[in-house]
Amino acid sequence: MPLESVNVPPPNHVAVLGGQGWVGLVDHMGSEVTIVNAARVSFGKRREAMGEHDTELLRYLIAHRHTSPLEHVVFTFLIHCPLFVRSQWHRHRSWSFNEISRRYTSVDIDFYVPPLFRAQAEDNRQASIRSDNLDQKTCREQVTAHHRLSLELYNRLLAMGVCREQARGVLPQNMFTTFWGTVDLHNLIGFIQLRDTPHAQWEIREYARAIKKLIRPVIPHVAEILGWDTAKTAPAP
Numbered sequence: 001m002p003l004e005s006v007n008v009p010p011p012n013h014v015a016v017l018g019g020q021g022w023v024g025l026v027d028h029m030g031s032e033v034t035i036v037n038a039a040r041v042s043f044g045k046r047r048e049a050m051g052e053h054d055t056e057l058l059r060y061l062i063a064h065r066h067t068s069p070l071e072h073v074v075f076t077f078l079i080h081c082p083l084f085v086r087s088q089w090h091r092h093r094s095w096s097f098n099e100i101s102r103r104y105t106s107v108d109i110d111f112y113v114p115p116l117f118r119a120q121a122e123d124n125r126q127a128s129i130r131s132d133n134l135d136q137k138t139c140r141e142q143v144t145a146h147h148r149l150s151l152e153l154y155n156r157l158l159a160m161g162v163c164r165e166q167a168r169g170v171l172p173q174n175m176f177t178t179f180w181g182t183v184d185l186h187n188l189i190g191f192i193q194l195r196d197t198p199h200a201q202w203e204i205r206e207y208a209r210a211i212k213k214l215i216r217p218v219i220p221h222v223a224e225i226l227g228w229d230t231a232k233t234a235p236a237p
């Protein structure tokens with residue numbers, strides 16, 4: 001079998017960031033039956049399919065933070081995102097990660113251009129706001145030009161014989177990276193609670209929302225109990 005690029009989204013994926021990024025569900029283990037069976041092992045019982053009262057059991061587990069049964073359901077995602085989103089994501093230590101290495105490869109380099117530039121919020125030093133005072137066209141042109149010049153410098157350094165691991169230092173944070181991320185459902189819910197809120201940066205919020213869409217078919221009752229509205233995309237600030 002030939003090797004394929006990881007910079008191609010898997011079949012089950014959701015596009016984000018105006019179609020520039022994506023997150024795909026590449027594998028998962030377990031279902032809602034796994035959760036209720038893990039909880040019921042206390043009584044020495046199990047069953048093959050969701051029973052009549054099992055949705056109530058799920059609700060009880062979540063309401064009372066009896067969350068360890070949720071850890072028996074595991075998801076693996078392939079994520080294509082800008083470096084700064086990757087940095088935020090990798091703060092979540094309960095995930096396992098493996099990422100493309102720019103020490104190994106210098107191909108498939110692309111950059112994120114925000115669909116909408118936002119202004120700095122004045123009342124919250126980590127937040128941004130929509131602003132009519134920004135010249136979107138000029139911002140886009142200058143950012144795109146910077147990406148092009150950075151890539152030209154990167155390629156010049158390689159041509160001069162500089163190694164990939166040092167040349168990559170000139171590539172901006174808007175560069176896309178691709179990584180595998182595996183996490184259990186309990187910690188994934190924690191990630192979503194932290195990253196699908198107005199406090200999180202819009203870009204990572206897009207990914208958190210996309211993940212909700214991807215996993216909802218696997219955990220429909222859990223999604224409903226948590227009140228997930230997966231129809232919408234992340235609201236712009």
Ligand SMILES: Cc1cc2nc3c(=O)[nH]c(=O)nc-3n(C[C@H](O)[C@H](O)[C@H](O)COP(=O)(O)OP(=O)(O)OC[C@H]3O[C@@H](n4cnc5c(N)ncnc54)[C@H](O)[C@@H]3O)c2cc1C
Pocket residue numbers: 091092093094095187190194195199200201
């Ligand atoms: C809106 C927002 C802004 C942020 N801003 C910043 C920032 O400015 N600077 C910055 O550095 N970070 C920032 N963070 C990252 C934040 O501090 C957390 O590192 C990140 O959200 C991961 O959360 P977590 O530890 O719950 O997740 P995980 O690392 O996935 O851990 C899951 C849970 O496991 C337990 N756990 C994991 N590791 C340990 C441990 N070593 N000791 C005890 N319990 C552990 C905890 O219960 C934890 O909640 C920000 C996060 C958000 C959502």
